[in-house]
Amino acid sequence: MTSLKHKGSLLKFYVWLPILVLYISVLNEFDLNYLNLKYFSFNFPFILIFFFTLKDFKYFDYFLVFIAGLFNDTVIGLPLGISSLSFLLICISTAYIRNITIRPNPLKDWFYFLFVISLINSLNYSLLTLFFSYNLILMSYLVNTFFTFLFYIIFVSLFKYYLKGLND
């Protein structure tokens, strides 16, 4: 990784990689839906945003997260601003937990993540059904929350490798 520091453009690409992955994931709707498992889906942007904002990764700009939310709404077909709000609520919750935590614990973070995404998905569901009269399947949201929670631990281990590579 020492060699990376000498290669400016490559390093730039490496540090901006999380944001790039976030944009790719919102544009591509990466959720393995084509596996055709009933209700199966997970929200990769939630995991990504939660992890990197929790780590206070300085290249993970809130404004870019906000824009990614607008893109996500456009791709999915939701009213503009819903995903932005969801993403920013994750940012707020991670900023809060960062402020109150002295000794970080991965397990606590994991369950805190479950609490946050449950809250956000509930808010999403309520907003869409009450204010925008959308017909939605509640089960899809529950399953999505559950699998996002499960996949968190897998992706976190990958992201840790990424951060380790950057620190080295």
Added chain:
Amino acid sequence: MASSRDDFIIAIRSAFLKKSTQQKFSLLTLVSISIIIIVLSNFNFKAVKYLKIGISEIVYRSSFIVSIPENFIKNSFETIIDYTTFYEKYKNNELELESLKSNYVSNEITQYENKELKELINDYVSSSDKILAKIIVDHDSPFLKSIIINKGSKDEIKIGTNIYDQSYLVGRVIEVNYKTSRVLLLSDLNSNVPVTIAPQNIQAIVTGSGEKHGQIKYFQSGISEEIKDESIVYTSGTGAIFKSGVPIGKLQSFADESLNRYKVKFYSDFSQLKYVFAEIVTKTEIIQVDTNTDNNDINPLDAKLKILEDELSIIEESNKKFLAENENLKNQINDLNYKVLNLNNEISSQNQTINQFNLDTAELEFLRLNLNHGHKCRKSFLNNKGFEIGSAEYKNCVLNKGKIDD
């Protein structure tokens, strides 16, 4: 207790307001903007609408490019599966094709009839033009079932434009941008289509289920017994949102039949769509040609006279035709008589020839016998019983081969 509340407030305030060195905006600002956008989009605020159209134009194209690797893997996987089931599918298709061919002709006739009848009952003719559209974004979202096509207001796509896969209904346009549009699929929970179930002729509404099939809803109670599996579901055209008579799918009952719930198996597989047809409908009013309006100023007597004159001219015309026909027939009769006369002459001439031939034959026979037996019949010094040459007795004697009757 008070200190913990203070800590919480401090932490929250810090989370909302504190900016890191790299952050350009505080979270509070961005959250406020998000809420403003949500509220304004709920009221269909124009600025938000244009913002969305602008973002859509960029995002849909970007999404298409970003999805290329994933789509490539997905398509490769599907191709492999297709190859493994290729022969089986081919055989099934062959059978289906035979059956479809036989139905095609009668369908075409029905379509023509239908068009004629529609022209009779409507005051306008709707001519439709289907344009091919490519699906640029097809993310099978678990929440909303929609696709993005590469045709927009530039190509005269409007909100509500019907979208087809071949001749099967796929959905309708719910959002139009300049070069792109979003199509709400029939499988989406928010999709409601008025349909007719054939052959029972039951009116119902098909709603999406969020899965690959639709559900039958809102049909009249008490007629659920009449509904059978494999009944055909097609659009009824009620509400004029969808064109009537467009096939959607076939009916299938759920495993638990006691619920009296039916699902619709769509003819089209929405996950396999690559291209669709958007129907651009243009309505042209029929110009009613009212023949009475021209004659309104003419009085009834003149009108009657005109009718009689017309009748007279028709009769004269037909008389002329009869006369010409008569003349023609007379000429034909003369020709035939002439032909008969000629034939009679020919027959008499042929009879004469035959008679002459018969005479010549008898004379020849007499001369032949005369050579052989003439000496027996001729009167001479040695034959007193003979006859004079040229007499009738002589002739008889020669014809009797020289035998003289006493």
